[in-house]
Amino acid sequence: MSAQARLVKKGSELHVYTPYHRLLVEQIRGIPGRRWDGTCWIVPVRAEEQTRELVRQFYQIEGEPCYVPFVVLRVHIRSEKKGYACGQVSVDDCELFLPESGYLNMQEEDGFVILDYAGGFTDEYKSARSRKNGFVIDYTLKIKVRDGAKWVTSGAASYEILSGGTAIDQFLEQVAEDL
Numbered sequence: 001m002s003a004q005a006r007l008v009k010k011g012s013e014l015h016v017y018t019p020y021h022r023l024l025v026e027q028i029r030g031i032p033g034r035r036w037d038g039t040c041w042i043v044p045v046r047a048e049e050q051t052r053e054l055v056r057q058f059y060q061i062e063g064e065p066c067y068v069p070f071v072v073l074r075v076h077i078r079s080e081k082k083g084y085a086c087g088q089v090s091v092d093d094c095e096l097f098l099p100e101s102g103y104l105n106m107q108e109e110d111g112f113v114i115l116d117y118a119g120g121f122t123d124e125y126k127s128a129r130s131r132k133n134g135f136v137i138d139y140t141l142k143i144k145v146r147d148g149a150k151w152v153t154s155g156a157a158s159y160e161i162l163s164g165g166t167a168i169d170q171f172l173e174q175v176a177e178d179l
Contacts, residue, residue, distance in 0.1 A: 005059040007052065014048050016041040016055065024058045065111075065146045077137040078156040087157025091149045096141070104139070111149045116142040 005018040017040045018024060028034055031051060033044040043051050052061060060066040075096065077087045089096045092111030097104060106114060119139040153159065 087155030113144045
């Protein structure tokens, strides 16, 4: 997204400055109490979150991180023993998994938001190195990711980005170049 929108609170109003987009205009017209003043849309502050969600579908909002709609990942982690930090996949220094357990980090982070997932713990094995039982985690994740996010793996972790469409493919090419 190269074009940006600007949202400015003025008292009980939110002034919405965006480039023209027919579909966005149609959706803003559905907000009760909205009006056009010749330069911007003005909506009641009580509809701010609804307005932000609408605008984000078309433009990056000034001052907010830009998100790629979604990326589908396949993540594989193998930990040598239970109860110890497992391998990690991080986005902008925020871990996708809780390090001691391997469970998904479901908190909204600055770099990503997990939208949907499938999988989990798939196997338990005897580690020759530690002589303790370890575990294997396989997830397929659908996540919304900040544009330009930095991806890092550590330990016995790996990920594969599954393609999802031309806009996403362009983002994935950028991620691959940054790695």
